[in-house]
Amino acid sequence: MAKLQLLNQADAPVVFELAHCDNGMQVAFATLNVPKALNALNLDMIRLLAPQLDAWAQDEQVALVVIKGEGEKAFCAGGDVVSLYNAMAANDGNNYIETFFSEEYRLDYQIHTYEKPILLWGNGIIMGGGLGLMAGASHRVVTETARIAMPEITIGLYPDVGGSYFLNKMPQGVGLFLGLTGASINAADALFVGLADHFIDAEKYGELVAGLLGMEWGKTMSLNHDMLGEMLTELNSVSTQPPKSEIQDNINQITDVNNCHDLQAQVDYILSIPSDGNKWLSRAQQSLRQGSPLSAVLVSEQLKLGKGRSLKECFMFELGMSVQAGKAGEFQEGVRALLIDKDGSPDWQFKSVGDVPGDTISAFTASRWNDDAHPLANM
16 A cells, blocks of 8 residues: 655645555645635635645656545635635735735646646535636546535625636536526536536545555556546446436526526526426525626626637636726625625625626726736736
8 A cells, every 4th residue: 555645734724645656656635624614715725735736747756636625524615705805804905816816816727737637526515716626627526415606696706716718618508507696516517517527426535545546657647647537437437326417407497598688688587487396496596686786797797708718818807807806895795794794684786787887897807907917927
């Protein structure tokens, strides 16, 4: 059995380990280690992960990287929006928000473009910034406990971390529906919309690790990608069936949103779908009904802007939108109502999507930097 080597402190917010396999190759492990906060991604964690991934990319002995979350409840429940709120409340939001989102998006892009295999173990809650980490991994595994969402409409933000790119890759209308409603999806849904590659029972994690450590990993990245894919496919085949897909059960109603002529009609249509006895759809409608109208407009705009653009271009314009979110007040109010005061009564700036003026939208979508001066230009 391979020996596990701890590379940093066991109580660090991200724990790094190396397993030395029999043929001299190594398997690297990165564990998000803030389980009491559901492994919410903060700036310290980002600044640990990014350079360590770089180091492993350059180490010829490292065959692949495994990214997982500590505990059974969550892989990662999102970005650390409380720290962002505190910066906004202290009128220090601009610099901190630009720094946080710049470094988060760089990390996400690093994972998307990583040449070595990255196995992401998607167990429990995977939301917002957690989905940003997951979306770019080369081998994305979900378990029966996976609950995935981009619920930013409930806090006055929008589905960032590359959502403009990957929501547009989903079956027509699904990305818009998920963005507008913040609907929670399961493992089968994730496979259906292309956010996951394999379903494996949570109890098989130990078997998976044993298989990884017992593998005779090759010297080429393409070979290791193939070997890992075959191992995961085999474990997938001996796992139970994932829970039924909520999206597929409601696909006709969801895709009919494309027949609506504008955003107001799309919102009205979603809210009018009969949902008696359909708890999933009813919860989705409730999130849209109570969510930020400004966020709904931003979801629509980001998907239009992201269509046909490269992943890097999507991250670049999302950064401008996120910096503006730190100034506009809606994001701060949404976090206050949900996570700070917890009164559940956000005072949104607009009462409907039709009330959001064009100059407010333009402030989010206009380029804030010349291309060569953009913080992500050299990504």
